[in-house]
Amino acid sequence: MNAIVPYRRSDLRRGASSVLQFASGGVAADVRVERVDRRNGCSWYTLKLGTHDGALSGRLVGVRRGGDVDELGSVEVAPGSVGNARFAVTTPRTGAYQAMYLEICGDDVMLRVEAPRPPAPKPFSALKAGASLLVVGIALSCAAIPFASAREPNRVPPPLAAAPVHAAPVIALANPARILSFSARRDDAPGGETVLASYLAVADRGTIALLDDAGTVITSGAFSRVGTIRLRVPKAFRALPMTAQITVHRGKSKAVSSVSVPPNAAQTPAPSPSPSPSAAGLDVAPEGITPIDTSVADGGLVAVDGHAVSGRPLHLSVAPQPSAMHVELQDETGTTLAESDIAAGAKHAVLQLPPASKPANYLIAVHYTHNGGEETVIRTLVAAPAP
16 A cells, blocks of 8 residues: 555646545545636635544645645544545735645544645636726716816816736645665565565656666566556566666656665575575665655665565664654554554664565555655565565
8 A cells, every 4th residue: 555645736627636545544535626606716625534443633724925824624534434625725915825735633643635726717707897987087087087077177187097907826836856765675475576666756748767787678567556566577587686766757847766686595696505594585675765854865754674484583774864753564454563663763663574475466655754744755665574
C-alpha cells in the first residue's frame, strides 16, 4: 500500500476531488467540489469521512495569500461509521485561496490531505461590472446637463467620472514536481526475475526505467497513482547490477531520482564461505532508498542494515530528524506486528521479526513530522527464513 494523494489542478470547475485510504489506520476520506455557483460566487463542497476503530473529526481549511487560515466546514464521525457534510465555500474578495486542506484528527491519527481549491472568479465579471457603472454614470451625467444649464447658464458641467479600475485576480502557480520516496528490489518468480519499484511523488506524468552501467534504458513503465510497478528483468541482466530511475513531470517542472539494484545473493558468488553459521546471509548489501525530499542531496530516511531474517532483530539505519518518529512493522494486511519510537536525532532503530518457515513479506511504516504536518513513508521488506 502506498499513501499517494492524487493531485489535481486548481482551475477545474467541477468534479475535482481528493481521496485518501489509510488501511493501517482504518481511515477513509473523500472531499470534492460538487457544484460551482458562479452567480453567487461560491462552490459547494461534499465531505465524507469514515473510521473503523476510534472517533474522528475532520475540518476543511483554506489558506489565504497572507497566510491566514479560514475554517470552512467540519464533520464528526463516531467509531465504525461514516459521516458526510455539504456546505458552501465563498471565494474571498482578496483573491482565491492559496491552498485547501482536509485535517483529520483522532486519538492516534493526525492526517493532512490536500483538497481541491474553488475556482477563481472570472475576470469578465469585473469587466461587466465596470462597464455597467460606466454606462450608468454617462446616462446620469447626460440627463443632468439640461437641468444644470437651465438653472445656471454660466456653470460648466463637471467632467464625467472615470470607470473604476479592478485589479486582475492573482493566480497561484502549481506546486513543482517532487519525488518524496522511491525504492526498488529484485524478486524471483516462476516466470523470471522482476524488479518491484515503489514510489511517492507529486506529478502528473512520468516513467520508471531500469538502466545498465552505461545508462542505457533496459525496460521501462509508465508512472501511475497506484504507487508501485513491476518491471521484468531480461535474462542477460539477471546477474548484473542495474539502476532503477524515476522521472516525473508536473507542468514545466521535472524531478529525477534513482537507486541501485544489485543482483540477488543467490546469483552473486560469495568470495569465501563464512565460518560462523550465524553470519550466513548477512553480507548482502541493504536495499537502497532515495531521500524523502529531492532537495536533499544524499542519505535516505530509512534503510535496512544487513539481511532481514525471520525470528531475528531487524536493524534499521534512520536519518536524524529534528522531531521524534515512530516506526511500525506490519504484515500485508496492515496489522501492526512490532513498533518502536525513535527519539529526535537518533540514527538507529530495532524491530523484532516474527519466526517463519518460508520467505515472508512485511511493510515498514515510518511516521514523522514534515512541514508542520504528519507524513508516512511505507516500504516493502522480504524476510528470509531462519537457517
